[in-house]
Every structure is written in C-alpha cells, then in structure tokens.
Amino acid sequence: MSEKHDFENSCVEKADIADEVSLEETEPENSKIEAVRLVVPLTDDPSLIAMTFRFWVLTTFFSILGAATEQYYFFRASKGNFSIYFVNLASYGIGTFMARTLPTKKWTVFGHTFSLNPGPFNIKEHALIGIGTSAAAGSAYAMYTLSVMDLMLQHRINALGSMLLIITTQCLGYGMAGALRKYLVYPGEMVWWPTLVQVVFYNAMHNTDEFRNKKMIRGWSYMKYFWVFCGGMFLYQFIPQLFAPMLMYFDWICWIKPFDYNYWALFSSMAGGGAGILSLTFDWSAIGGSNMWMPLSTQLLGYAGVILSYWIIFPIIWLNNIYDAKIFKAALSPSLFYMNGTRFKINSVLNPDFTLNEEKYAANGPVTMTPMYALIFLYSFIALGSCVTHILCFHGAEMWRTWKSAIKSTDEDIHQKMMKIYPEVPQMWYAILYVAMLALSMLTVEVYDLQLPWYGLLFAAAIAWCLTLPIGAMVAITGTGPGLNVITQLLCGFLFPGKVIANMTFKCYGYMAMWQCHKLLEDLKLGVYMKIPPRAMFVAQLWGACVGAVFNYIVMIIIIDIKRPFLDGSVQDPSGLWTGASPQVYWGSGLIYGALGPARMFGKSSQYHFIYWGFLIGAILPVIQWVLTKKFPSVKWSALNITLIAGGMSLYPAGLVIGVICGLAVCIIWQWWLFRYHKNWWSKYTFILSAALDTGAAFTGLFLFLFLQGGLHPKLVFNMPSWLMNYYTPENDNAPYLGVNRCGAAGHQWQSGMLEK
Template sequence: MEETKHEYPADKLGYVDEKNIVDNVDLAEDADNENSRIEAVRLVVPITDDPTLAAITFRFWTISFIFSVIGAVIQQYYFFRSTSGTFSIYFVNLVSYGMGKAMARTLPMRSISIGSFSMSFNPGPFNLKEHALISIAVNTAANAAYAIDILSAMDLELNHRIGTLGALLLLLTTQCVGYGMAGVLRKYLVYPAEMVWWPNLVQVVFFNAIHNTDEFKSKKMVRGWSYMKFFWVVSGVLFLWEFFPQFIAPIFGYIDWICWIKPFDYNFWAIFSSISGGGVFSISLDWTSIGGSTLYFPLYAMLCNFGGNILSYWILLPALWMTNTLGTKAIGHPLTSKLFHVDTSAPFNITPYLNPDYSLNEEKFEAEAGAVKMSPMYAINFFLSFVALAGCVSQIICFQGPQIWKAWKSAISGDEEDIHTKMMRVYPEVPQWWYGLFYLIMVALAIVTCECYGLELPWWALLISLAIGWVMTLPIGAMQAITGFQPGLNVITELICGYMLPGKPIANMVFKCYGYMSMYQCTTLLSDLKLGHYMKIPPRSLFIAQFYGTVIGAIINYYTMILIINAHRSWLNGVGQGDPSGLWTGYNVQTYWGSALIYGALGPQRMFSNAGGYGFIFYGFLVGAIIPIILWALSKKFPKVSWEKFNIAIIAGGMSAYPNGYSMGILGGTVTAILFQFYLFRYHKAWWQKYTFILSAALDTGAAFTGLFIFCFLGGGLSPKLAVSMPSWWGNHITAEGNNAPYLAVDRCGAAINPDGSQNWTSGTTL
C-alpha cells in the first residue's frame, strides 16, 4: 500500500523578535497558524504525519514489557543501594530500536485473533510511533514508586506488612489517581503551543534521527556524519570520560580549588566544600552535575534557578556561618536536615520519646528534651518552599493566566489553533468520561485501601490530600511546561497533615504520598501527552500505554522490594551492623520515616509556632504571593522590561536546594546555559537547531551508561563477586578503611576535627 503522508507548509512569517529569542517562550507572540508560535518547536519538530502507522502492535507489547520489568527492577534496586543511578531511557530507545528492527525482519506475517480482536505479529517495518510508545510505557514503569517508601518504612521500622493486595492497591492508586486529572487539564496544559514541555524536544529529535525521517535525511553533521553517527561518537567519548569522575578520579567531580589553599581550615570547609558546605566557585568535570537540560531550557529560567543557588550556597550560607547566626557553628554542619537539642546542640533522636503506637510521649518529651531546633539553612528551606509554591500560583495568574485562557479558547474553538493540535484531530480523542470514570475508580480504591489496611488516614483526609493536588497541578504544570521547573508538594502536604492528624506518622506518610503523587503523575501524563502531540501518537494508544506501564512497574516494584528486604533486612533496618560491603543501605527509608516522625509525631505545632522560633516560615506564602503582583504592576508601568522573566518561584526553588544535592554544578551549569541559550541561539541559530538536542541526548546517554556499567559490574550490582575497588591514589585518596582521612570527603576540603577539639560529623548522623 502506498504511504499516505500529510504535509504542511513551513512557516511563512518571520521568527520571534531577536531581542526575545533567548527566552524561547513568548506568550504574546503573533505567529503563523501553519506552524508553532514557539520558535524552538518550529526549529526541531517536523510537521508531517502518516496516520496509517500503527502505534500499538505486537512488537510494542513484547518490547515494552521486557524493558518495563528490567527498568522497574533496576530502579527499585537502586532505592536500596548506597550507589545511586538511573535507568536511562535512551538505553531503552537504542536497544528497543534494534529489537524492533530484528522482529520486523524475522516475525511471520500472520495475525493472532481472540474473538473479534485481531493483531498482526508483523505489521511491517518497525515505525516511529510504536518506538516512541515503547519509550513512554517503559518510562512510566521504570521508577521506584513513591509509595514504596511507605511500605518499606512500615516493614523495616514497624516490622509490619499490610498484605499483597493492600500493598498493590496502595501502589496502583497513588501512581494512577493523577491520570484521571489529566483529562480535565489537557485543554490547558497540552493543546496550547505555549505549553512546550521542553525535555520532549530532545526525544523528538532523537526518534526522528534514529528513524532517519524525511526531515533528517538531508541534514548532515560535522564531517558529513549522520545524526546517529554523531550521537554514537559523542556518547561513546563521554562514556569513556565519565569513568574518571564517577570511578577512577572522583576529585574531578569536586574541584573545590579555593579550599585547597587552607584544606584543614574549619571555615573553608563549611564555605567552599561542595560536598559538605556551600561549594563557592566549585568546578565539576562530571557531566551529571550539569545535565543536558542546560542546553535547551529557557535561559531566563536557568538563570533564575542558578541565581537562587548562588544566593543560598554562595551568599546566605557563608553569611550565616561566619556570623554564627542562630548558632550555626554550634550545630557543626552548615547543611543538614537533622534536629538538635536546644541547649547542647547535640543531634536529637526522637525514638526514646515515642509511645508504642509511634505517637509522641508528651510528658517524657517535655521533661527530658523540652525543645529542639534545626539548622538555620534547613529552617529557611521551609520558608523558601512556601515562597516557591505561592510564587508559582501568583506568577501563573499574573503573567500567563490571560494568555493560557486565550490559547485554550483558541484550541477549543479552532481559531489560531496550534498546527500540532490541528494535526492530532485526525485521531479519536480519549473521551472525557474515560478520565472521569478512571479517576472515580482510583479514588474509591484509595479510600478502601486507607480504611481497610490500617494506614491511619481517614477518608476525609484522603480527599483533602487529593484536593491539594487538584488546586496546585494547574499552576505547577503550567510552570513546568513553560519553564522546565516546578515546585514540589512534599513539604506542604506533610505540614498540613501534621496539623490535621497530630501523632499519626503513618497517616502523615500516606497523606503526603497521595497529595504529591496526584500532582506528579498528572504532570507526567500531561508531558507524555505533549510528546504524543509532537510525535502524532493516537491519544487512546497513549492512554493505554501509560496505564500498562504503570501497572507493570507497581507490581514489579513491590515484589522486588519484598525480595530485597527478605534477603537484607538486618542491613537495611539499622538493627544490625550494616552491610559489610557498603553496597546496601536503608537510608532512603530512614529519611522518609524520620520525616514522618518529625511532622506526624513531634508535630508542626511544636516546631513551627512562634514559641518554637520558626513561625517566620509561614510568611513565605505572603512573600511568594506578593512579589509577582509587584512585578506585574511594574510591567504595566514599564512594558519594555521583561518583568515576567524574574520568576520568584524558580529562584526560591533554587535557593531551597538544601539539604539535598551538591553544589558543584552551579558554575558549569550557568556557563553552559549562557553559551547555548544566549550566544549560540542568538548568533548561530542554524548550528543550535542542528546540534543542541541530539548533543544533549548524547551527553546524557553517555553519562548514564557509565553509571549503569559501574553499578552493574564494578559496583557489584549484578553480583558482589564482580565488585572492584579502585586503588587509592591522588584522584580519590581512599584509605584502606574506606574513608578520605584526614579529609572529610574526596573534595580535599575540611578538617576532621572541630576548633574545640571535638570530632566532626557528617549529614548521615541518625535522627
């Protein structure tokens, strides 16, 4: 049968004004209806489609199942390992391409039938749409589900399992309830051209390059290479290089060069160490600390994020430390999420003050502990989290609200409709009632799960957690789609539950999980719907693939967790002496459980009242809400200034990076963003269009492959017998005892002894 292809003319009008192109998104831009109003999308997303290509095929079911199982096992495996890693979706994309092509050559050209349903074993050449759909299904499966934290904490800390059915219901409902919300929000967050969802552009370029579509056949890279040859060369080079910062010479990832001037000075350690302190002017030669998103995320968003990092890591932290504000030096560590006794500044352990049901023993706590405190930077982190949440809502309402509303009405009416939305009308849409019914089923199952399996969360509290997700998903999703950044709901959900249900740490964990995941999974589906928009995947096929991958991932996550806990319980629950090889750890579980004890047992009423000293954090809501309004007013007074580019939500998000993550990527990330999103995008646009997205994919893939290889082989991931230890040399300086003595870490920064003669401690101290 002759291929039918719908072609659409290239844009006839000019591009975005040169003064604004570095920001990529201009919601007020007038553009041609026959191509996207967003220039980056125009440059890389083809406007051709072949509606005859099947997306759900026998090859899709087979390949996606294999990689969904593998990905879910590996990600759950990483959850309990001391060495972190990521199951690269580009690895899946590459290998699945080879498998799909092989199946297309070898499978018989006949069909299987079940009743009226029929499917061909081999419908023809392995095509672009089924390849993209495999990637989407695997991406939803290859995660360690957030609810695994709850099940693991109850198993390891309470020695209690709620049963297989209850566990699977908890996993499925927390992972799927957000999907029902996507049906309502797709009109706002998928159809409008302004909702870009930036990482999808990398996927679009990758899939078109590997399938050598018409738009990419004529494009040649350096030395006449094809897109995929360029991808393999760059990815291979980085794969080899990454063995240095990730294994051979970790110091290349933590070049804290200022600290080397006085490596055993206590203040230098706190300010210049990128592992334990602010990492001021730290340099990293590890690509994983920079990331491919710096090449294509909007420049103003990247600068807001890195600007927030600099304000916190490089300015605020040194100021607090050197002035010893709020007893920062007495705590002994500038960055930690631990609690401390007010009088002695010794780490606080909440366990002795808990009743058998894990509620707080008020009398014992008041008599023996009295009050506790947190590090100043950790307290400020809560304040900034509230600034980011309120700022996100206010920013979207003030600056993007009118444009989103106008774009939505245009998408619905067909006036000034985005070309990709117009092309997708060829395919039957998922009916609204599918999403509505799916959501009601998931909510009903969630209520049954909470009420019948001892999770301590009453049905009305569950509905409140889901309501939080509903209220926050639109502004958070809009900000993520436009800028690539989003604030989280972790802090606000656990605080709200702490006020509603004091003394119930299990309920706190469950409330936080449902509230956060309803938003997170909804935005995940919306992002995939946008990828389907760009790739012209039928919406119903996409919905099926998402749900299919989620179910497989949840089931595999659960059974992998059970196998690991059964085999290594004494190493994971902190009762034994730990894994002698240092490969297995229960740190993630302990952190999640510790947070539930603080907010569920100790309670935010005690920690965040004015009497407790941290009442100021709630002013973050006011600050976050007011700043965008002020900027909006200024934009009316001085319209030539792009006030909306000063995004307080992203800035606050960058500032509240504590205590997670290291700061060595700030300098490199900032330089990379300016190079690609300002200089190359403005002055060498043809080069930017040709190389940026495939380069980003190649660099991220090479780094991810190195991490996966080290984990599986050199790190003993497949078998402890394969584990290899790098000999000690100046690039790692690891002693026979497994530490960096006399330094605190591999960055060669910091004395092991405090000025008062006491032993320094790390952020791994138990709660």
C-alpha cells in the first residue's frame, strides 16, 4: 500500500541522519529490499551478550511501568501512550550508568558463571529490553472481557482464573509463530516495515561517538533534550488534567446556545455528548505524538473519514431524526435502548448463568441502538471488505510474485544467513508452548464458566490458524492487514446466541491468537535485523507478556474498585476524565453479537439489516478504483484508500470526538510543512520530540491517579475547587450545565431543539 512506499522514501531521506551503516556498491550480497539495504547494516558481533542482569532488571521495571500506564489509560477519556522511544532512551541512560557502576565480579551458580556487569551496555542488550518491554507495555485484550464482566455483570472471577485468561490469550499466538516463522520471518521479502524504524533508532544511539556528540537546540545532548521536553509536558498536563478540565473539551461553538438540544448533540465532545464539530482540545494525550510522524496520506484519509461521518452524516441523521435519533438522549452512545429511549439493562433479562432469558426479553420488548452506533458496524464491515480487495487489486500480483519468490527461492536472505551462528529455537519449544496454552485455555473456559465450550475454543483457534498466514503475509509485505475481531464476534454470535460472555471470550481468543502471533513474528524479524540470538528473543517475549499480564490485572482491580460508578455509567464524572468508554464499547458489541445475537439485531426484520451490505460495498469500491486506474492511469486512484477512510468513520464509537482539529493541525504542520520545507529539522527532532511529549503526558496521568485520585490510598484524594474552568455545583449535578465544557442542560431540561410534542 502507499504506506509502504512512504516508508521506503522516508528511510532513504533519513539514512544519513540515522547514521546507519552505508554499503558500497561493490558489496557482493545484500537484501533484496532497498529500504532494508539502506537501514540494516551487514555487521554483527557475536561476542555481545544480549540477556544480561541489566536486561532482567530494566525489562522488568519498564514492563511494570508500561503495563500500569496503559491499563490506567484504558479507562480514561483521553488515551495516553507509553512510548517505546522513551523506553529506548531511558534504558540507554540507565543501562550505561549500570555498566559504569555495577561490580564486574563473576559468580558461579550450579556450574553456570555470570556477572552482574559483563561489559559495556551493548546494542543487542538494548534492543532486547525494548522487545521484552513492548510485549508488556499495553493493555491485554483479555482486560476488555474481565472489566466488562466486573462492571456490567458484577461478576468477578478469581485472580487465578483472570490470570489464566490473560496469559493464555496473550501467549497462544506465540506458539503459532514457531510454525510460521519459516514463511513470515526467514524470507527477505517479509520486511515487517515498523521494525526498520527501531533498527535506525538503535544504530543511531549506539554509533557511540556520533550519538554522544550529536547536539540539539542550545547545544543540548539527545538525552537532555528528551528530559527537558518530557518534564515540560509533565508539568503542562496538570492544567487540562487537573486544574482546568474544560481545556480538554473546549467546545466553543456550543457556548452560543448551551441549552439547545441540537447544539449539544452537534458540538459537544464530552462523554455522553455529541459529535464535537469544530471542538478544540489542549490536552496532549488527546492529540498524540503519532500525528507528528505517521504518513501524511494515512492521517488525512483517517481524518477525512472522521469529518465525513461525524461532521456531515451525523448532523443529517440527527437534525432529520432519522431512525428516531433524538429519542435516545445520547447522541453517540454504545449502549442499547428500548424503543421508547430508556436504557436497556441486560441484567434484568439474564438467567443466573448469564445467558439470555428469551421470555423475559420478549416481555420487555425489542431492543435497539442509536443510529450512529449501528453505522459503526457498517463502517467496520466496509473497512474489512475493502482491505482484502484493495490488497488484491493493487498489490495482489506483487504479493504473489514476492510470495512465490520467497517460498521457492534457494537464495537465503543475507541477514538470515548471518543468524545461523546462533542456536535456533527448536520447533518443539513452540509446539510445547502452544499445546500447553491451548490446554490451559480449554481448562479456563470450562472451569471458570465463561460459557464457551471447549470445542468452541478449538473453533476460534482454527479460525486464527486459517487466516494468520495470508494476513501475516499482507502485513509483512505491505505494512497493513485486517483484524479478526469483527469476524470472530459475528461467527460466534450465530454459533452461540444468547451467550454474551462466550462471545467476548471467543473474540478474545480468536482475535488475539493472530494478533499476538504477528507481534512475535514482527519482533523475531527485528531480532534478525539486530542479530539477537533467537532463544533470547523467545525468553524475552514470554517474560514481558507474563509481567505485563500481572500488572494489567492489578491496576484494573484497583481502578474498578475506586472508580466503579463512573466506569459502569451509573454516575457521570464531573471532570469528564473517567468514562469507561473502552469497556462500554466492548460491552455494547458483546450485547449485540452475544446476548441478543446478530440474527435478531441485524436480521431481515431489523431496521439495521443494511449493515451486512458493508462487506459488499467494501469489496466493490476498490475494484471500481482499480478499473478507473486502468482507464485513467495518470490518476493515482489507489491513494484513496477506502479502508483508511472507513476506519476514520468508525473511530469514535463511544463519542468523545476530541482532538480532531488540533490533531489535524499537528499533522499538517509536521507532516506537510516541516517535512516538505524543513526536512532536516523534521528528521532531527520529530521522533524524539514525539516520544518526549507522549511520555510526559502519560506520566502526568499516572501520577495524578496514584497520588491525587486514591490510587495508592483512599485518603490520597484531592478534589480541585470549582472555578471557571472546572465548574460544578456542590451537589455534583453541574446544574444548570451538563459538564465542565458548559455544553448541555443538566437533567435534559432543554430550552430549545427538542422534538415537538
């Protein structure tokens, strides 16, 4: 896709800046891929030790920090980011300090000799820390299922069952990777494009003289530059996150008519509000540093989808009350409602085993949803269908040639040849891991009453096996590919209707098996480029996944126990910061596909039966583009990627449409103006500045939760006094306003804009 070519061009432009090893034209053998030749050096030092005492200490530390930070933001309105660039920079500084100060004495334990300080902090050790941390620094997908069960069903399975669910879903795909590495890692054509950015970063830092002598503004070193801007953002974020929450939801147009129902629906961006048209935000975690370096075309198409969906289609639906949009009193909500607009409470129609009681459901009447939430499913189906046909139409021939060349070629990739001096991970290790995780998965679903029978789990695993190889080839070669979350939920909805927990569990195992397999394969490719011993890679990945699982769970339990009323939707957070939007969206789709079933929600008798046309629409549009390309070859029709546009259209299923204007402004400034007219400046500062800002913002959120919002102790709670930018009444009902953004009437006591009675 176009992202691949953008990346190839950026690699060429950044080659000198990154100080990678340049190759002579007379080099006898090199990679077949130009971007790889420009970025990945043909050098290796087998004497460097990757798995050291420093690795274990730093990987564990950053894994805990990353897992806790990401899980914290899982429940927040704005999504912070634990940047891997921060890990790379911080671990470099700490690692070199440890290399200078730790004792070099050698120890012998059970015949094995080791040292706490085997020598200088080296590039392989550094890269392995980043790889291990990346396996942990996220919110495990199983946290959706566990948090939804806890918040919406008041059903918390014990710690052992929770840990088994998290670890098995995280590690099942790792076992699959062993069988697929021959096809998706070893061939040189399987590039896995994001790894090249990491290769540039590590080689730039460990080109010691250049890195130490490289000066930023005011003669600052790389590390000083990072920490200055990280610290500045850390302090700044206290303003929108604590002192003035209105700066997160700066819905200025809504102030014209704050008690008008239509203005609230169109211009409010706060939770439970509307489309946030022309809304501003001054919270960096709502903007994100990725706007500074993601390909311009990718971002513009995504923002075009957001504007088309929320600024054009939604106003038409709302103002004309299409599908009774105004009756729900929640313009953008992932919740389900009865036909009269009251919120559907699933607990009242469930059996004791959490399956749907058909008689109780029929007695209460049919359930529906907001029109925009229904359209989210349509857009998702369009994205999935268009992704497949776009790849086939515009990259199919190229992929097929590449695939045949990779499989049939007797010329082994030069980097894979260089890896042969290291012992490979035996196939049996992966097989044992997979069988163990599959057995534990079946034990988990059967013992802990997750409604999914063991054969249902095997079917989810079979889906992952069937699709991981072809989709993995797409991702490795082109840089993009579809996920299995929609397909798995849809299939499970037909197989096990009325079982919401089964649907969420099936989706979790089927989707994550493929995703985690691709994640490990991508890191294995990074290991090949960095010449890290495969067995060290195997251990690092598993260690990071396990550490991350433990601290994801701990942080989830702490936050739910403290913030439950805000997260389950029973009480609105006056600051608008705690919404539980992510689990509520997951719960909404779980209700639709699981408890009620796609046959009931999207069948012929449903008013939303049209969403299935999304598959056909998505499949046809790229074909039309391909035909136009043949007829008008001077126009690059493939650049109009339907998948990216549809992805933008479905980007905010729970509302909170914040950061659009400011994010787009950052994108245009960095990816168009600076990249085009000040390319040297862009290349020198963009990645490190992005990492510094994201890291500072993430640390602010974590600090506030631990020390000012009861994270460490219930007494450590500070409530910011009410003032202009943090307005609320003593009763906490925010009368006469709905939220700190001063947009919307409390209690829905509107002065105008309502339907005529």
